Amino acid sequence: MIIKPMIRNNICINSHPAGCAVSVRSQIGRAKKNLAGSEKTPGLVLVVGCSTGYGLASRVAATFGYGAATVGISFEKPGSQTKPGTPGWYNNLCFDLEAAEAGLAAKTLDGDAFSDEMKARAAAAIRETAARAGVPAKVDLVVYSLASPVRTDPKTGIMYRSVIKPIGQTYSGTTLDMMTGALVTASAEKAAEEEIAATIKVMGGEDWELWIEALGNEGLLSPSARTVAYTYIGPELSWAIYKNGTIGRAKADLERAAAAINARLAGKGGRAWVSVNKALVTRASAVIPIIPFYVSCLFKVMKEKGLHEGCVEQIIRLYRERLYGDEAASDPAKVPVDGEGRIRIDDWEMRDDVQKETVERMGKVQPENVFELTDIAGFKHDFLEAHGFDVAGVDYEADADPSGII
Numbered sequence: 001m002i003i004k005p006m007i008r009n010n011i012c013i014n015s016h017p018a019g020c021a022v023s024v025r026s027q028i029g030r031a032k033k034n035l036a037g038s039e040k041t042p043g044l045v046l047v048v049g050c051s052t053g054y055g056l057a058s059r060v061a062a063t064f065g066y067g068a069a070t071v072g073i074s075f076e077k078p079g080s081q082t083k084p085g086t087p088g089w090y091n092n093l094c095f096d097l098e099a100a101e102a103g104l105a106a107k108t109l110d111g112d113a114f115s116d117e118m119k120a121r122a123a124a125a126i127r128e129t130a131a132r133a134g135v136p137a138k139v140d141l142v143v144y145s146l147a148s149p150v151r152t153d154p155k156t157g158i159m160y161r162s163v164i165k166p167i168g169q170t171y172s173g174t175t176l177d178m179m180t181g182a183l184v185t186a187s188a189e190k191a192a193e194e195e196i197a198a199t200i201k202v203m204g205g206e207d208w209e210l211w212i213e214a215l216g217n218e219g220l221l222s223p224s225a226r227t228v229a230y231t232y233i234g235p236e237l238s239w240a241i242y243k244n245g246t247i248g249r250a251k252a253d254l255e256r257a258a259a260a261i262n263a264r265l266a267g268k269g270g271r272a273w274v275s276v277n278k279a280l281v282t283r284a285s286a287v288i289p290i291i292p293f294y295v296s297c298l299f300k301v302m303k304e305k306g307l308h309e310g311c312v313e314q315i316i317r318l319y320r321e322r323l324y325g326d327e328a329a330s331d332p333a334k335v336p337v338d339g340e341g342r343i344r345i346d347d348w349e350m351r352d353d354v355q356k357e358t359v360e361r362m363g364k365v366q367p368e369n370v371f372e373l374t375d376i377a378g379f380k381h382d383f384l385e386a387h388g389f390d391v392a393g394v395d396y397e398a399d400a401d402p403s404g405i406i
Contacts, residue, residue: 003084003400005389010178010286012387016396017079018406019388020090027057027312028064028098034316035065040329041319042140044130044222045070046122048113048211050095051088052386053282054230055145057311059095061319062141069105069133071125073113075148079402087387093405105133113146114207116154119214126220139220141323142227144208147282151202154210162202164288165191166245173241173290178380181370186289191246203250205229205257212261212272224269226323226332227261229254231274233346234294235355237362241289255342271332275322275343277314281382292379297361298349299375307348310382318345 006014045062049055050072062068074092079085092108099106107125111118130137152159165171165188172187191199208229215221231251234242242248254274261272279298285291302308309317319325322343327334338344348354365373384390400406 001082001400001402002397003402004396005384005387007179010292012383012389014084014387015087015090016388016391016394017084017090017093017400017402017404019385019391019394019396020087021094021388021405022391022394023385023388024056024060024091024094025098027060030312031061031063031065031316034313035061035320041066041324042068042226043135044068044126044133044137044139045141045143046126046139046215047072047143047145049144049146050074050108051076051086051091053145053147053280054277054311054315055143055147056088056091056095057315058143058145060312061315062143063095063099063104063106064102065316065319067104068140069129069135070099070107071122071129072106072108073118073122074108074110075112076110079404081403084402090388090405097405105129112152114148114151114154116214119211123214123218123220126215136222137220138222139215139225140222142211142215142221142225144211144227144229146207148202151207153201160198160201162199162250163191163195163246164241165189165195166240167191167196167249171241171245171289174293175289176292176296176370176374176376176379178286178292178296178376178383181376183293183365183367183370188241188289196246196249199246200250200253203247204253205255205260206253208254209257209261212264216264221265221270224332225265226270227265227272228275228318228323228343229258229273230277231255231342232279233276233350234279235350235359237359238290238294242291255340258341269332271335273335273337273341273343275318276338276346277318278309278346278349280311280314281379282386286379286383292376293362293365293374294358296374296376296379297365298354298358299378300373301354301357301361302348303375303378305354307351307354309348314345318343
């Protein structure tokens with residue numbers, strides 16, 4: 001089957017198996033080059049939400065950079081002979097293949113990470129993977145990077161659906177159509193109280209806490225276990241739709257959960273953090289009002305300054321310079337944090353000079369100069385690459401098998 005990208009309203013509804021595989025292998029190569037294992041790095045890692053974006057990069061870096069045994073969890077749609085699967089399904093297939101060929105212990109579970117059933121399956125997989133790797137069945141690092149639009153509460157059976165909306169008033173702002181470069185006005189109605197609460201249930205920290213509790217009850221946490229979840233803050237110009245909107249409320253709950261988990265782990269030498277990461281192109285970011293416009297200008301500035309990073313570069317820096325850097329490798333209290341106790345690897349994005357030039361550039365963009373002043377081409381490439389398209393070295397005119405990878 002010849003597979004071409006199918007995009008509707010900045011949403012890509014298909015993926016390419018070979019492109020996903022090449023992209024994953026590229027991340028593996030970069031992790032091998034920039035990280036080195038030692039006795040002070042994690043031996044057993046659990047990544048909840050392992051198939052794309054920061055979660056995939058976290059697993060790749062731990063496995064191929066540090067040689068850690070890993071268990072990954074995600075919920076993906078498999079490909080068939082007639083229809084492609086989700087990008088994450090192909091990413092996981094490639095990851096598992098590469099780990100096996102490298103002789104590294106890894107287990108990938110597919111299913112609802114919010115469920116009690118998955119937490120039980122994960123416990124069994126952790127023990128199995130640890131045995132294969134010849135390491136204690138004690139998880140050293142838990143990465144919580146789950147991104148889902150819906151969650152069924154395992155205690156009540158009630159399904160909640162998240163929304164990306166402002167709070168208190170309707171939002172309207174300029175954004176970019178990444179496929180055409182057209183400047184358009186995007187609007188979002190204010191969220192109802194029940195939508196705010198539902199978004200917190202889906203995207204907040206409750207499930208992260210449940211995972212740590214379940215692992216603790218099973219005796220699967222290392223005494224010095226570390227855990228990290230990811231968030232984004234961004235510049236003030238995006239706060240109405242992001243930090244001060246429904247997503248921001250959920251991310252505030254994530255920070256609440258980090259404090260609660262930290263209180264649980266700190267007594268035995270463990271620690272929990274929220275890591276504030278850089279703005280990147282994800283499957284979701286393309287549809288958030290103003291974000292494509294801001295990110296396209298930001299990328300232009302950061303690339304000109306030699307500061308641009310992709311997902312795996314961000315996670316390599318998180319591991320190498322924060323979680324397992326120098327003194328922090330043996331003492332989690334030495335992990336560099338901001339005044340709120342958060343790890344900041346958005347520091348290059350939020351530099352004063354970067355923000356100043358990005359905002360100035362946004363004010364100058366007009367339809368006739370959009371391709372000159374923004375990196376809309378880079379935004380589009382990253383978006384397509386996240387689905388296995390526009391990847392160098394892949395022949396998109398060749399037949400592809402949607403039921404597997406190349």
